[in-house]
Amino acid sequence: MSALEKSPETAGRAPLMTLGGVSQVFHTKAGPIRAVDNINLSVNPGEVLCLVGESGSGKTTAARMAAGLARPSSGEVAFEGTDIWALKRDDFTNFRRSVQYVHQDPYASLNPTRTIQQTITAPLLKHGVVKSKKAAAERAVELLTKVDLTPAENYLSKYPHQLSGGQRQRVAVARALTLDPKLIIADESTSMLDVSIRISVLAMLGRLRDDLGVGFLFITHDLAIAKYFGWHGKTAVMYLGRIVEFGPTPKIINAPTHPYTRALIDAIPEPDPDLTKTKGRESLRSLEIPSLAHLPSGCTFHPRCPLFEDGLCDGAVPELVTIRSGQSAACHVVARDGVAALDDEARSDEPRA
Amino acid sequence: MITVTTTSSSTRAKRGGEGKPLLSIRDFKVEYRTGSGATVQAVRGVDLDLFPGESVALVGESGCGKTTLGLGLLRLLPRLGHASGQVTFNRGDGTEIDILGLDGRDLRQFRWRDAAMVFQGAMNAFNPVLKIRAHMHDTMRAHTKFTKQEIEDRAGELLRLVRLEPSRVMDSYPHELSGGMRQRVLIAMSLLLEPEVLILDEPTTALDILTQRSVVDVLHEVRERLGFSMIFISHDLSLAAELADRVATMYAGRIIETGGVRDMFYRPRHPYTLGLIKAVPPIVGDLPDMESIPGGPPSLAALPPGCTFNPRCKYATEECKEEDPPLLPITDEPGDAHEAACIHWKDVHLQREVPSDLGNAS
Numbered sequence: 001m002s003a004l005e006k007s008p009e010t011a012g013r014a015p016l017m018t019l020g021g022v023s024q025v026f027h028t029k030a031g032p033i034r035a036v037d038n039i040n041l042s043v044n045p046g047e048v049l050c051l052v053g054e055s056g057s058g059k060t061t062a063a064r065m066a067a068g069l070a071r072p073s074s075g076e077v078a079f080e081g082t083d084i085w086a087l088k089r090d091d092f093t094n095f096r097r098s099v100q101y102v103h104q105d106p107y108a109s110l111n112p113t114r115t116i117q118q119t120i121t122a123p124l125l126k127h128g129v130v131k132s133k134k135a136a137a138e139r140a141v142e143l144l145t146k147v148d149l150t151p152a153e154n155y156l157s158k159y160p161h162q163l164s165g166g167q168r169q170r171v172a173v174a175r176a177l178t179l180d181p182k183l184i185i186a187d188e189s190t191s192m193l194d195v196s197i198r199i200s201v202l203a204m205l206g207r208l209r210d211d212l213g214v215g216f217l218f219i220t221h222d223l224a225i226a227k228y229f230g231w232h233g234k235t236a237v238m239y240l241g242r243i244v245e246f247g248p249t250p251k252i253i254n255a256p257t258h259p260y261t262r263a264l265i266d267a268i269p270e271p272d273p274d275l276t277k278t279k280g281r282e283s284l285r286s287l288e289i290p291s292l293a294h295l296p297s298g299c300t301f302h303p304r305c306p307l308f309e310d311g312l313c314d315g316a317v318p319e320l321v322t323i324r325s326g327q328s329a330a331c332h333v334v335a336r337d338g339v340a341a342l343d344d345e346a347r348s349d350e351p352r353a
Numbered sequence: 354m355i356t357v358t359t360t361s362s363s364t365r366a367k368r369g370g371e372g373k374p375l376l377s378i379r380d381f382k383v384e385y386r387t388g389s390g391a392t393v394q395a396v397r398g399v400d401l402d403l404f405p406g407e408s409v410a411l412v413g414e415s416g417c418g419k420t421t422l423g424l425g426l427l428r429l430l431p432r433l434g435h436a437s438g439q440v441t442f443n444r445g446d447g448t449e450i451d452i453l454g455l456d457g458r459d460l461r462q463f464r465w466r467d468a469a470m471v472f473q474g475a476m477n478a479f480n481p482v483l484k485i486r487a488h489m490h491d492t493m494r495a496h497t498k499f500t501k502q503e504i505e506d507r508a509g510e511l512l513r514l515v516r517l518e519p520s521r522v523m524d525s526y527p528h529e530l531s532g533g534m535r536q537r538v539l540i541a542m543s544l545l546l547e548p549e550v551l552i553l554d555e556p557t558t559a560l561d562i563l564t565q566r567s568v569v570d571v572l573h574e575v576r577e578r579l580g581f582s583m584i585f586i587s588h589d590l591s592l593a594a595e596l597a598d599r600v601a602t603m604y605a606g607r608i609i610e611t612g613g614v615r616d617m618f619y620r621p622r623h624p625y626t627l628g629l630i631k632a633v634p635p636i637v638g639d640l641p642d643m644e645s646i647p648g649g650p651p652s653l654a655a656l657p658p659g660c661t662f663n664p665r666c667k668y669a670t671e672e673c674k675e676e677d678p679p680l681l682p683i684t685d686e687p688g689d690a691h692e693a694a695c696i697h698w699k700d701v702h703l704q705r706e707v708p709s710d711l712g713n714a715s
């Protein structure tokens with residue numbers, strides 16, 4: 001089963017967005033680099049797809065293609081079944097309204113000279129969502145309330161610099177909601193927030209997902225956050241532009257199969273002193289992340305992988321193949337030996353989800 | 354001959370708060386002048402002891418005064434900052450040093466030989482036009498009479514200790530190194546003069562998870578080898594769980610709870626520490642119940658009356674608005690040294706699943 005194939009419970013629904021064999025090549029001084037290399041993904045309405053991986057793995061590049069902000073070098077980005085780059089102008093505009101991008105740094109994405117009210121009413125008026133300034137102001141209050149900025153009247157006349165990071169991120173989400181999006185692409189949207197605030201912003205996003213049926217492409221380097229927000233959805237793990245593991249979030253977190261996913265999860269400290277000190281950790285063979293301009297042959301994780309096998313791993317690029325129901329990985333050794341290759345007692349094989 | 358002292362922590366230091374503290378902090382305050390004669394108190398009366406070999410984590414939300422406290426202890430505050438109170442450093446040889454009274458040469462000596470700091474944001478700590486070799490030599494020449502070769506040897510030894518290849522790193526400019534490598538170079542540099550206290554400000558923030566892991570592992574290792582004491586500042590509670598012997602929670606410029614790492618994580622008794630712990634999702638296990646702390650830390654210029662946490666606290670009563678509670682010893686559990694600044698600490702209990710095979714040792 002590929003990442004594109006639907007699991008039984010979602011088989012009835014058409015995906016909102018699909019990336020089919022999508023690549024992005026940048027031409028740099030060091031030569032061409034494939035920031036995203038032939039990835040397949042899909043997001044269903046009201047569902048969460050988490051994209052996780054270290055910095056430079058291609059998450060933002062993939063998200064920008066999904067949002068129609070960048071055109072893929074090859075492959076197809078489809079929204080509700082239609083290739084977005086084949087859309088007529090009006091339809092493309094509609095697509096751009098249906099898919100909203102929320103950035104990592106709300107400070108950089110909000111106009112500092114606009115009040116919160118102006119920030120939110122501008123798109124409403126521009127796109128003719130409401131007829132009058134009065135209706136726009138009323139809608140602004142509604143939206144601020146929806147993102148827990150209450151009482152909304154206290155925020156309307158403020159400027160972004162007068163708000164805390166968490167409040168600014170809420171405003172960015174409220175603005176994204178002005179055009180009734182079907183898909184929100186949240187790119188590290190909670191990374192800059194304090195722990196205490198992060199959970200409340202995520203809870204707010206979770207309500208949009210459940211109550212409004214908004215689909216999420218949720219990008220984070222923090223697997224604990226992916227776990228919390230995407231537990232009922234899927235997670236794709238990226239490494240150097242490729243998806244190396246894909247599956248239901250509980251399986252990726254509690255029973256990862258790809259050596260890279262396993263290394264990521266093992267590396268995370270736990271907020272529990274006894275647990276974090278006794279957590280088994282396999283060391284990597286190298287700490288260095290290869291450059292995209294000079295990728296290692298075969299499996300690009302091979303210079304670092306604890307399961308590396310000479311001749312096998314540095315030969316062909318491993319395909320993403322099903323390892324067990326719903327879960328696929330791109331690893332020669334795991335594909336050959338199955339989960340037996342992992343030999344891990346500490347980790348329960350099946351998540352208790 | 355130069356060797357890295359590898360005195361084990363047990364001979365040089367007794368862990369866990371025995372004997373005389375290395376660093377004793379009393380009623381420590383820091384004020385920042387904010388223009389037109391106004392000041393804000395960023396640190397408001399901190400008492401803290403750091404014992405030999407101990408690792409203390411300072412945790413708390415952004416703006417609670419963690420960095421300010423760290424900078425203040427090493428007399429590294431910006432010009433508009435002013436520290437007061439009492440900070441005593443007890444050198445291994447028995448001399449007592451009044452840190453706030455130091456100046457000139459004594460202060461420079463203290464800073465690298467007795468205590469050193471690794472700053473938040475590794476890139477800013479380097480001079481971008483100097484190679485790592487020059488950074489190492491400058492630091493050593495300013496504080497020792499080592500020959501060039503001795504400096505090379507010592508720098509090489511420390512770089513290897515933080516798992517870097519000296520031949521490659523010494524000839525690099527800071528921007529040529531990855532974030533994790535720079536952070537490890539900084540740790541090596543801070544240890545050049547064998548300080549007894551190392552203060553690390555957000556040592557792994559902004560690093561990728563595998564890189565963060567390597568820095569954490571290096572810290573475990575060098576501490577085991579060199580036996581220094583450390584204060585590390587982090588808003589990442591998981592890191593505190595992993596690296597700290599003792600944890601101190603800061604809120605609005607004060608320490609509001611402190612105790613051993615297990616007491617703090619399994620039995621927090623201040624609603625703020627409890628709230629922070631509940632807001633961190635663990636990576637293993639099922640989906641946990643998470644809870645956030647409503648609102649944000651107060652502005653230092655307008656602190657709420659009474660307990661500064663009261664507007665966000667679900668345990669708050671009218672009484673909490675009357676006075677800011679001092680740290681009170683937690684008396685209903687074994688052990689001492691657990692204190693919380695909350696009048697209702699007896700009502701505060703963390704309900705959580707402790708893995709059954711791990712939860713009973715104390």
Ligand SMILES: Nc1ncnc2c1ncn2[C@@H]1O[C@H](COP(=O)(O)OP(=O)(O)OP(=O)(O)O)[C@@H](O)[C@H]1O
Nearest residue numbers: 385395414415416417418419420421422431588653
């Ligand atoms: N130079 C300065 N002048 C005035 N106020 C300052 C100055 N530096 C810090 N502050 C204020 O002092 C308080 C504590 O700041 P500090 O940097 O110590 O916080 P922190 O706990 O380290 O936060 P973070 O987790 O964001 O690093 C904040 O309210 C901050 O705005």
Ligand SMILES: Nc1ncnc2c1ncn2[C@@H]1O[C@H](COP(=O)(O)OP(=O)(O)O)[C@@H](O)[C@H]1O
Nearest residue numbers: 026028035054055056057058059060061062292
């Ligand atoms: N416009 C661009 N030109 C050249 N290289 C780029 C560009 N955008 C991103 N890259 C490179 O593509 C890779 C993936 O970047 P990115 O998608 O931002 O990763 P992530 O979001 O996972 O951190 C990185 O090596 C990055 O430097």
Ligand code: SF4
Nearest residue numbers: 299302305313331332
């Ligand atoms: S293919 Fe080989 S090198 Fe790559 S992840 Fe699998 S075992 Fe490791």
Ligand code: SF4
Nearest residue numbers: 660663666673695696
């Ligand atoms: S003193 Fe009152 S307001 Fe402060 S933490 Fe305790 S219960 Fe909450």
Ligand SMILES: [Mg+2]
Nearest residue numbers: 059060187188
């Ligand atoms: Mg990114």
Ligand SMILES: [Mg+2]
Nearest residue numbers: 419420421473
């Ligand atoms: Mg700080």
